[in-house]
Amino acid sequence: MAWDPEIWTGDVRRVLYRRLVDRFGPYDQWTKKSSPGRDLDAAFLDFCGSFATAVGAKSGKAVQQQIRFAMPETERGSSWGRHAQTAILNKAAALEAGFIEDKHLPDLVAVGRLKSEA
Numbered sequence: 001m002a003w004d005p006e007i008w009t010g011d012v013r014r015v016l017y018r019r020l021v022d023r024f025g026p027y028d029q030w031t032k033k034s035s036p037g038r039d040l041d042a043a044f045l046d047f048c049g050s051f052a053t054a055v056g057a058k059s060g061k062a063v064q065q066q067i068r069f070a071m072p073e074t075e076r077g078s079s080w081g082r083h084a085q086t087a088i089l090n091k092a093a094a095l096e097a098g099f100i101e102d103k104h105l106p107d108l109v110a111v112g113r114l115k116s117e118a
Helices: 010-024 041-055 060-070 081-097
Strands: none
Touching: 010 041, 010 060, 010 081, 041 060, 060 081
16 A cells, blocks of 8 residues: 555554554554454454544555554565555554554664666
């Protein structure tokens, strides 16, 4: 999902993660990889749909994609490519809201992008 500066502002992300924590707890309490589990998955899907409507996102799946960017990396890591900005901004908002903790952040190795020849 591409970053839309009109929808996914820092304020919107901060509200998203604060509300996630309030309704479904921090990520450490989630029992599934991409949803809270604990019989809260249907409420989570409703929450994502309602949040999408409130902020003008395309769908609840678009909200879920933003949330996935904040999730801890797999053992193989992640290659965000052109979504690096989206991932970083989501992780920052999630960390600030208490959804994730420092231990959930990846070890980063910065690699410069190749300059395209125009």
